[in-house]
Amino acid sequence: MFRNVAELIEIAESTNKKISEIMIEQEMEFTGKSREAIFAQMDKNLEIMEQAVERGLEGVKSVSGLTGGDAVLLQKYIEKGNFLTGKNILDAVSKAVATNEVNAAMGTICATPTAGSAGVVPGTLFAVKNVLNPTREEMINFLFTSGAFGFVVANNASISGAAGGCQAEVGSASGMAAAAIVEMAGGTPDQCAQAMAITLKNMLGLVCDPVAGLVEVPCVKRNAMGAANAMVAADMALAGITSTIPCDEVIDAMYKIGQTMPTALKETAQGGLAATPTGRELEAKIFGVPLQKGD
Amino acid sequence: MKYRSVFDIIGPIMIGPSSSHTAGAARIGRVARSLFGRQPKWANISFYGSFAKTYKGHGTDVAIVGGLLDFDTYDERIKTSLQLADSLGVSISFHEEDAITDHPNTAKVVIGDEDGELELVGISIGGGKIEITELNGFALKLSGNHPAILVVHDDRYGAIAGVANVLAKFAINIGHMEVSRKEKGKKALMTIEVDQNIDDKVIQELSALPNITQVTKIVD
Numbered sequence: 001m002f003r004n005v006a007e008l009i010e011i012a013e014s015t016n017k018k019i020s021e022i023m024i025e026q027e028m029e030f031t032g033k034s035r036e037a038i039f040a041q042m043d044k045n046l047e048i049m050e051q052a053v054e055r056g057l058e059g060v061k062s063v064s065g066l067t068g069g070d071a072v073l074l075q076k077y078i079e080k081g082n083f084l085t086g087k088n089i090l091d092a093v094s095k096a097v098a099t100n101e102v103n104a105a106m107g108t109i110c111a112t113p114t115a116g117s118a119g120v121v122p123g124t125l126f127a128v129k130n131v132l133n134p135t136r137e138e139m140i141n142f143l144f145t146s147g148a149f150g151f152v153v154a155n156n157a158s159i160s161g162a163a164g165g166c167q168a169e170v171g172s173a174s175g176m177a178a179a180a181i182v183e184m185a186g187g188t189p190d191q192c193a194q195a196m197a198i199t200l201k202n203m204l205g206l207v208c209d210p211v212a213g214l215v216e217v218p219c220v221k222r223n224a225m226g227a228a229n230a231m232v233a234a235d236m237a238l239a240g241i242t243s244t245i246p247c248d249e250v251i252d253a254m255y256k257i258g259q260t261m262p263t264a265l266k267e268t269a270q271g272g273l274a275a276t277p278t279g280r281e282l283e284a285k286i287f288g289v290p291l292q293k294g295d
Numbered sequence: 296m297k298y299r300s301v302f303d304i305i306g307p308i309m310i311g312p313s314s315s316h317t318a319g320a321a322r323i324g325r326v327a328r329s330l331f332g333r334q335p336k337w338a339n340i341s342f343y344g345s346f347a348k349t350y351k352g353h354g355t356d357v358a359i360v361g362g363l364l365d366f367d368t369y370d371e372r373i374k375t376s377l378q379l380a381d382s383l384g385v386s387i388s389f390h391e392e393d394a395i396t397d398h399p400n401t402a403k404v405v406i407g408d409e410d411g412e413l414e415l416v417g418i419s420i421g422g423g424k425i426e427i428t429e430l431n432g433f434a435l436k437l438s439g440n441h442p443a444i445l446v447v448h449d450d451r452y453g454a455i456a457g458v459a460n461v462l463a464k465f466a467i468n469i470g471h472m473e474v475s476r477k478e479k480g481k482k483a484l485m486t487i488e489v490d491q492n493i494d495d496k497v498i499q500e501l502s503a504l505p506n507i508t509q510v511t512k513i514v515d
């Protein structure tokens with residue numbers, strides 16, 4: 001069983017296998033289930049992700065009314081063709097937003113690694129799909145590779161916003177996605193780790209400050225930027241750029257930052273954007289309570 | 296390692312919006328339900344930390360009640376669980392606690408009916424994964440690394456040996472075990488971490504042993 005990214009890469013390189021394969025083999029060993037059964041379970045997750053993206057692209061509105069409809073706006077904008085960044089990035093962003101809008105609307109999603117950060121992995125996957133034309137098996141492998149890196153973060157740091165801030169949620173998700181994009185694009189296991197490190201480095205310190213305590217503002221847009229971050233970092237790694245700080249040390253840094261982060265910024269709705277005048281007004285409006293936490 | 300399966304990371308399939316506040320809460324409720332062994336008539340649910348601050352918007356309340364009604368994390372009925380509980384005659388009350396707990400996402404569930412009560416404290420550690428830290432006043436020290444069996448039993452000689460024999464018969468290896476009791480000769484709890492996944496047949500056989508009140512498995 002790999003305990004950190006260094007071990008994961010070492011196993012992959014020494015056995016000349018992909019990261020996804022190492023994750024599948026470990027899952028088989030841990031559960032005693034067949035490869036087919038594990039694949040079928042991941043296939044089901046992929047199906048849920050596909051449905052969520054489709055639903056989000058049709059347009060949803062959350063229960064609070066705070067979010068919804070942005071994925072549609074972005075797709076229409078892409079169609080016009082006058083975008084400044086890139087089609088694939090914007091496609092990933094819109095699909096990440098689509099998923100997270102469905103999540104905010106209490107729709108069915110697959111947590112990757114959490115619900116608040118559920119947009120990034122599928123968002124990038126379904127955007128990259130249109131460029132690389134992967135087989136269904138390769139798409140499922142994308143999820144195993146994401147899972148392998150998330151596994152390391154969850155066990156050595158945290159994937160909980162309440163414990164480690166949003167860097168632990170959207171940060172982890174984005175790093176996981178970046179690594180999986182690299183593998184799907186034909187990069188090496190080491191390049192996967194570089195992409196993960198580059199992505200997570202750029203999300204360090206990200207606070208969890210949900211407005212009115214709801215996982216939608218700013219979470220939906222953070223999923224958007226996480227997806228963009230993952231796409232760029234994957235390209236950087238594929239170009240041969242490496243992270244000066246090794247991936248495991250970045251994960252450790254994220255963990256320690258989370259520990260020193262004040263509670264007000266860890267999913268308590270007491271600080272950050274949640275404590276802005278507008279944030280407080282929305283809280284009062286949604287829950288029909290007076291502005292009492294105002295600071 | 297707290298997370299052992301890739302499906303702890305890519306998963307669960309769930310109703311939004313928050314894996315720790317919604318899916319995790321549903322799982323805490325469902326473990327309480329499964330340990331209680333039947334649908335309770337009433338439930339007092341206390342939220343601590345981030346759960347207390349944000350439960351309304353996250354549907355933590357509907358999720359934990361969904362769990363008490365035996366719904367899985369992806370069950371659409373979670374959204375209407377409060378009304379469903381009401382129509383099933385289950386009375387529910389929520390309490391926002393100020394106490395600082397070890398973990399920011401902590402819930403205490405006390406459920407019962409005319410035949411008994413159960414009190415459970417659970418924490419939601421992220422991504423929908425939970426740990427049960429207390430059961431009926433017994434502190435549970437589950438590492439979360441292995442499947443576990445909880446056995447409520449009468450504090451009598453031979454009770455532990457009986458359980459160990461059944462596990463041996465099914466070739467199940469015990470990795471860690473603890474027995475705690477509140478008073479000599481009264482109710483006691485065995486917490487057993489094992490290396491293998493546990494079949495329902497094992498649970499049935501354990502339940503049939505003398506002095507055993509209840510057997511529940513905790514597997515992810």
